[in-house]
Amino acid sequence: MNLLIILLITASYFFGAKAILENKYFPNIYSRIIWLLLSINGLVSVILLKNNPSVILYALLGFLGSLLIFILSLKKSKKIFGPIEFISTIFLFLSLGFWIFTKLPFLNLSIGLIISFIGGIPTFVQVIKNPNDEDILFWLFFALGSFITLLDSDRSNISGYLFPLYFLVTNSAMTLLCLRRYLKK
Numbered sequence: 001m002n003l004l005i006i007l008l009i010t011a012s013y014f015f016g017a018k019a020i021l022e023n024k025y026f027p028n029i030y031s032r033i034i035w036l037l038l039s040i041n042g043l044v045s046v047i048l049l050k051n052n053p054s055v056i057l058y059a060l061l062g063f064l065g066s067l068l069i070f071i072l073s074l075k076k077s078k079k080i081f082g083p084i085e086f087i088s089t090i091f092l093f094l095s096l097g098f099w100i101f102t103k104l105p106f107l108n109l110s111i112g113l114i115i116s117f118i119g120g121i122p123t124f125v126q127v128i129k130n131p132n133d134e135d136i137l138f139w140l141f142f143a144l145g146s147f148i149t150l151l152d153s154d155r156s157n158i159s160g161y162l163f164p165l166y167f168l169v170t171n172s173a174m175t176l177l178c179l180r181r182y183l184k185k
Contacts, residue, residue, distance in 0.1 A: 001152040002057055008145035009058065013065035015137040020072045025135065029077035030085045032070045034119055037092055038112050039066040042163060045109035049159045054152040058145065058164060084122055091115040106159045113166045120170060127177040136178035143171035 019025035043059040051059075095111040098104065126133045146168035154160030 001054055001148055004148050005054055005058055005145050005152075006061065008141050008148065009061040009065065012138050012141035012145060013061075013068055015135050015141065016065070016069055017072055019135045019138070020069070020076055023076070027069060027073045027077050028080050028085070029070075029073050030079070030081045031088075031119060032066070032073040032077065034085060034088045034092065034115070036063075036066045036070045038116055038119070039063040041092075041095060041108065041112040045105045045112065046163050048105035049109065051160055051163070052152060052154045054149050055154075055160070055163055058149040061145075062167075084119060088115050088119045091118070106162075109159070109163065113162070116166070117170070124174070124177070127174060131178050131181040134174065134178055136175060136181075139171050139174040139178055143168060143175050146171055 016025070020027065039059070039062045043056075043063045046055050046059045091111060092115060095108055095115065098108050098111060123134065146164050149164035150161055150168050153164055
C-alpha cells in the first residue's frame with residue numbers, strides 16, 4: 001500500500017509542479033505559506049496521534065509536495081493577502097496556541113483541517129465558475145492516494161482516519177468539479 005501511496009501522491013505533485021512551470025497555474029505565495037504550515041501541522045499531528053504508518057507517510061508526502069509547490073511559487077506567484085489568508089492566519093495562530101497550552105494533537109489536527117477547508121473555498125468557487133481552472137490530474141491522483149491511505153488507516157477511532165478521509169472528500173469533490181469540463185454544453 002505504501003508504494004502505491006508514494007506513486008499516487010508523487011504523481012499528483014508532479015502535475016501540480018508541471019502546471020506552475022508551464023505557466024498554467026500561478027499560486028498565491030501567501031496561501032502557499034499557509035498550506036506549507038498546515039502540512040507541517042498535519043504531519044506533526046498524525047505522528048503524535050500515533051497514526052498508522054501509511055497515514056504518516058501520506059502526511060509526509062503532503063508536506064514535501066507543499067514544500068515543492070511553495071518553492072516553485074516563489075518565482076511564479078500572485079502576491080495577494082486577502083480575507084481568506086487573513087482568516088487562515090488567525091486560525092493558524094489559534095492552532096499554535098492550542099499546541100502550546102493544551103498539547104491535544106486531535107484538536108490541533110481538527111483545527112488544521114478546518115483551516116484547510118476555509119483556505120480551499122476560493123479554489124472551489126473558482127472551479128465551480130470554470131472547471132478548466134485547476135489541473136484535474138493533480139486532484140485525481142491526490143484523491144486516489146487519499147483513498148488508498150484511508151483503506152490502510154486505523155478506522156477503529158476517528159483520530160486514526162480523519163486526516164485521509166478529509167482529503168478524500170475534498171480532493172474527490174474537486175476532481176468531480178473539474179470533470180465538468182468534459183460535459184456537453
